[in-house]
Amino acid sequence: EIVLTQSPGTLSLSPGERATLSCRASQSVSSYLAWYQQKSGQAPRLLIHDASNRATGIPARFSGSGSGTDFTLTISSLEPEDFAVYYCQHRSHWLTFGGGTKVEIK
Amino acid sequence: QVQLQESGPGLVKPSETLSLTCTVSGGSISSYYWSWIRQPPGKGLEWIGYIYYSGSTNYKPSLKSRVTISLDTSKNQFSLKLTSVTAADTAVYYCARQACGGDSCLDYWGQGTLVTVSS
Numbered sequence: 001e002i003v004l005t006q007s008p009g010t011l012s013l014s015p016g017e018r019a020t021l022s023c024r025a026s027q028s029v030s031s032y033l034a035w036y037q038q039k040s041g042q043a044p045r046l047l048i049h050d051a052s053n054r055a056t057g058i059p060a061r062f063s064g065s066g067s068g069t070d071f072t073l074t075i076s077s078l079e080p081e082d083f084a085v086y087y088c089q090h091r092s093h094w095l096t097f098g099g100g101t102k103v104e105i106k
Numbered sequence: 107q108v109q110l111q112e113s114g115p116g117l118v119k120p121s122e123t124l125s126l127t128c129t130v131s132g133g134s135i136s137s138y139y140w141s142w143i144r145q146p147p148g149k150g151l152e153w154i155g156y157i158y159y160s161g162s163t164n165y166k167p168s169l170k171s172r173v174t175i176s177l178d179t180s181k182n183q184f185s186l187k188l189t190s191v192t193a194a195d196t197a198v199y200y201c202a203r204q205a206c207g208g209d210s211c212l213d214y215w216g217q218g219t220l221v222t223v224s225s
Binding site: 001031033034042043044045046050053087090094096097099100 | 151
């Protein structure tokens with residue numbers, strides 16, 4: 001079973017700053033890697049699929065990169081509405097989620 | 107616009123069976139993979155299993171002995187049954203559609219429904 005490890009657990013930043021979130025897989029996952037944003041009390045929202053493709057309606061400040069075992073979600077300039085928890089996810093034989101990174105206001 | 111809506115009891119007694127239904131609107135259930143995911147209070151996301159429109163299923167190994175996911179194409183619904191529940195099964199349960207390359211992402215989600223296991 002592939003394990004996804006996200007780091008850091010918590011990221012404390014100010015609006016306007018750049019956020020860099022990491023997702024590392026225990027073995028190569030090709031490019032089948034997705035990122036989600038979850039705000040308190042809401043369902044997760046798909047941000048990035050296939051490692052680097054923004055989902056419909058997602059602002060250009062969100063970008064994804066990586067392949068193999070190391071992936072990154074970058075938010076180029078944090079807006080107030082971006083403070084949330086972010087999860088990476090992969091599908092092999094099953095679907096697996098990382099433990100999440102909380103982006104909080106510094 | 108595809109929409110998903112979970113429904114079912116919010117309270118289940120220990121050792122009983124949790125049953126939830128997901129109703130899909132704005133699109134046909136007769137394509138795609140359809141998943142159930144849960145999230146215990148204050149914790150992360152856990153995939154439970156999926157069903158393909160053909161009826162084939164796949165479940166998380168640690169839950170496989172207790173989970174059944176089924177499909178009703180006439181009602182555009184799919185359902186989850188989880189037997190012998192304990193307090194550890196208390197969570198918000200989400201249904202979602204799988205799409206993207208390799209059916210690898212979850213592009214549409216229901217709003218989620220909290221199920222509490224308690225006597």
